[in-house]
Amino acid sequence: MTETATAITGEKARIGAPSIAGFTEEGENLSPLNDPAGSTGRPTVRIPDSSRAGRPTSYKVEDFAPLTGREEDWRFTPLKRLGGLHKEALTGAAPTVEVQATAGVTVETVGMDDARVGSAGIPEDRVSANGWNSAAAATVVTVPADAEDVRVTVTVTGTGLEASAQHLVVVAGPNSRAVVVLDHVGSAVVAENVEIDVRDGAALTFVTLQGWASDAIHASSQQARIGQDAHLKHIAVSFGGDLVRVTPSARFAAPGGEAELYGLYFADAGQHLEHRLFVDHSQPRCKSNVLYKGALQGQGAHTVWVGDVLIRKDAVGTDSYEANRNLVLTDGTRADSVPNLEIETGLIDGAGHASTTGRFDDNQLFYLMARGIPEKAARRLVVRGFLNEVIQQIGIPELEERLNETVEAELAATDS
Amino acid sequence: MSTLEIKDLHVSIETEQGTKEILKGVSLTINTGETHAIMGPNGSGKSTLASTIAGHPRYTVTSGSITLDGEDVLEMSVDERARAGLFLAMQYPVEVPGVTMTNFLRTAKTAIDGEAPSLRHWTKDVKTAMADLKIDPAFANRNVNEGFSGGEKKRVEILQLELFKPKFAILDETDSGLDVDALKVVSEGVNRAQEKNSMGTLLITHYTRILRYIKPDFVHVFVDGKIAEQGGPELADRLEEEGYDRFLKVQA
Ligand SMILES: Nc1ncnc2c1ncn2[C@@H]1O[C@H](COP(=O)(O)OP(=O)(O)OP(=O)(O)O)[C@@H](O)[C@H]1O
Numbered sequence: 067m068t069e070t071a072t073a074i075t076g077e078k079a080r081i082g083a084p085s086i087a088g089f090t091e092e093g094e095n096l097s098p099l100n101d102p103a104g105s106t107g108r109p110t111v112r113i114p115d116s117s118r119a120g121r122p123t124s125y126k127v128e129d130f131a132p133l134t135g136r137e138e139d140w141r142f143t144p145l146k147r148l149g150g151l152h153k154e155a156l157t158g159a160a161p162t163v164e165v166q167a168t169a170g171v172t173v174e175t176v177g178m179d180d181a182r183v184g185s186a187g188i189p190e191d192r193v194s195a196n197g198w199n200s201a202a203a204a205t206v207v208t209v210p211a212d213a214e215d216v217r218v219t220v221t222v223t224g225t226g227l228e229a230s231a232q233h234l235v236v237v238a239g240p241n242s243r244a245v246v247v248l249d250h251v252g253s254a255v256v257a258e259n260v261e262i263d264v265r266d267g268a269a270l271t272f273v274t275l276q277g278w279a280s281d282a283i284h285a286s287s288q289q290a291r292i293g294q295d296a297h298l299k300h301i302a303v304s305f306g307g308d309l310v311r312v313t314p315s316a317r318f319a320a321p322g323g324e325a326e327l328y329g330l331y332f333a334d335a336g337q338h339l340e341h342r343l344f345v346d347h348s349q350p351r352c353k354s355n356v357l358y359k360g361a362l363q364g365q366g367a368h369t370v371w372v373g374d375v376l377i378r379k380d381a382v383g384t385d386s387y388e389a390n391r392n393l394v395l396t397d398g399t400r401a402d403s404v405p406n407l408e409i410e411t412g413l414i415d416g417a418g419h420a421s422t423t424g425r426f427d428d429n430q431l432f433y434l435m436a437r438g439i440p441e442k443a444a445r446r447l448v449v450r451g452f453l454n455e456v457i458q459q460i461g462i463p464e465l466e467e468r469l470n471e472t473v474e475a476e477l478a479a480t481d482s
Numbered sequence: 483m484s485t486l487e488i489k490d491l492h493v494s495i496e497t498e499q500g501t502k503e504i505l506k507g508v509s510l511t512i513n514t515g516e517t518h519a520i521m522g523p524n525g526s527g528k529s530t531l532a533s534t535i536a537g538h539p540r541y542t543v544t545s546g547s548i549t550l551d552g553e554d555v556l557e558m559s560v561d562e563r564a565r566a567g568l569f570l571a572m573q574y575p576v577e578v579p580g581v582t583m584t585n586f587l588r589t590a591k592t593a594i595d596g597e598a599p600s601l602r603h604w605t606k607d608v609k610t611a612m613a614d615l616k617i618d619p620a621f622a623n624r625n626v627n628e629g630f631s632g633g634e635k636k637r638v639e640i641l642q643l644e645l646f647k648p649k650f651a652i653l654d655e656t657d658s659g660l661d662v663d664a665l666k667v668v669s670e671g672v673n674r675a676q677e678k679n680s681m682g683t684l685l686i687t688h689y690t691r692i693l694r695y696i697k698p699d700f701v702h703v704f705v706d707g708k709i710a711e712q713g714g715p716e717l718a719d720r721l722e723e724e725g726y727d728r729f730l731k732v733q734a
């Protein structure tokens with residue numbers, strides 16, 4: 067696509083680099099101090115000490131200062147539209163949780179003092195901590211060790227707009243193979259914590275769908291712990307809700323793990339869809355690949371993508387790449403896109419990032435129209451094609467079909 | 483019989499330095515069944531003519547006309563032109579990520595015919611056309627032009643030509659980038675389309691090589707935005723020997 071708005075802010079730095087393995091000349095641009103500018107056409111302002119390693123974590127909401135909106139991790143979020151998730155105790159009724167699973171999977175409702183709660187992460191922001199403190203119980207879904215072809219669908223249905231908290235723990239037992247879909251529907255104002263524990267040798271595909279009703283407010287902290295030689299494919303799909311903020315973090319607990327983080331979002335007029343992810347490479351020989359793609363249409367459609375990748379000193383042999391691509395369909399939208407890559411060791415296989423935000427490629431449109439395809443249909447083909455790259459990663463035909471339909475419905479809204 | 487008529491066409495583009503006139507009065511009439519070759523130096527405006535006929539928005543027609551059987555082509559949108567029977571095989575076919583060839587071909591065919599092709603026949607037609615052009619069947623599942631080699635892109639343009647059956651085809655340097663065998667295969671494809679649909683062809687090329695396979699009825703020399711000379715097939719041979727010097731000198 068054409069890079070109109072602000073084009074590429076960074077491109078792949080790969081193997082075969084000049085001096086240090088894993089580095090190209092671009093390496094010097096990858097420091098967090100040299101902001102790979104946002105993609106709105108204005109350079110984004112950076113708070114100098116923003117190293118992801120230094121960010122506080124705590125189970126206690128008091129350990130996080132009240133939000134002002136100037137914090138590095140909240141600067142793009144309209145706090146006024148958070149429905150009080152960052153301020154008040156979350157006393158509303160939690161959305162209902164319904165789990166469908168293949169045989170062998172256990173589903174439990176446990177107290178927040180259960181040992182499995184907290185096994186995959188500690189809250190990294192105030193809203194997450196607030197949710198943690200307010201949750202009355204946690205749903206724990208466990209895929210047994212060595213299980214194959216496991217399918218789980220967790221349907222979270224919001225039933226009201228009182229601020230509430232939700233906690234979910236998914237444990238993929240050692241060497242299991244599973245697909246877990248977390249499906250959010252209905253109306254809710256919810257601070258959600260999701261823990262994803264991928265044990266040694268397991269391969270888990272975790273899909274989180276944000277298809278909320280249009281008044282929903284959703285802040286979801288999704289923390290994954292990836293065991294030895296384990297593999298997590300995390301896919302975030304956001305198209306519903308008024309304000310959705312998903313913050314997936316992937317941490318490697320042992321060498322040889324792999325994390326793929328994909329995302330797909332479609333923001334309409336007035337919608338705020340934010341995805342901030344963190345890949346923490348603290349172990350040797352782990353791999354990560356991030357690709358988020360989004361489309362924006364309508365006045366006030368706002369998307370935010372922030373990709374923090376931290377390659378720590380011990381993470382030798384890391385191979386990591388992250389990209390965010392946005393397609394702007396109409397005027398009046400805003401796409402913020404900030405890749406942050408911090409590298410503390412030169413002994414890596416590769417690390418790179420890319421971010422593009424652009425309008426339609428007129429040449430693609432011309433090509434399709436020159437084959438008789440009317441403009442509207444040609445535009446749809448291009449958008450579908452653009453988003454398809456992520457949909458194709460899911461590997462579950464019914465879900466791919468459903469997402470294709472969702473994209474269709476979103477596109478149909480443009481025409482009216 | 484159909485006629486594509488270009489009369490005193492002037493075309494300009496907007497550049498950073500201002501408006502630049504590229505076509506400076508092109509007149510050309512093509513009937514179905516005829517093959518016209520256009521040869522001319524780099525930058526003389528050949529692709530501009532081709533893109534203008536197809537309706538690329540970058541080019542502004544400042545005066546003159548293009549008609550298809552008397553209908554004003556310039557009034558038509560890009561897709562209407564294609565549906566009216568004009569086809570441009572592009573010098574640089576565009577990659578469309580995420581859209582498979584199968585989906586694209588079916589969508590375009592449906593748009594051109596105004597109805598979806600019968601599935602059974604269509605699948606067979608596509609297979610046959612691909613086999614004739616020696617295109618690997620695996621290409622059907624690949625995204626439009628994405629990662630295709632230069633020669634593969636050109637074959638796929640001709641694949642579309644055969645499947646969409648236009649009245650007039652403009653081939654913009656379809657022969658460049660083709661190896662000897664591919665040149666033959668592609669030329670045969672053009673000839674098949676011409677025989678079956680009595681297509682009119684405007685063939686833009688730098689080489690007489692392709693004219694051994696696709697016999698032109700007329701050869702036009704394109705220099706500095708105009709047709710400088712017209713003749714029969716023998717003109718092509720003369721150009722190959724002499725180059726464009728005598729035209730450029732006149733111009734200087
Ligand atoms: N966007 C543009 N900006 C500036 N000049 C342009 C632009 N597009 C075309 N031109 C100029 O218009 C002229 C004609 O270009 P065109 O591509 O039609 O030539 P051509 O005859 O097809 O050449 P070739 O044989 O190399 O394919 C060239 O001088 C070219 O540089």
Ligand SMILES: [Mg+2]
Pocket residue numbers: 528529530573654655
């Ligand atoms: Mg050209």
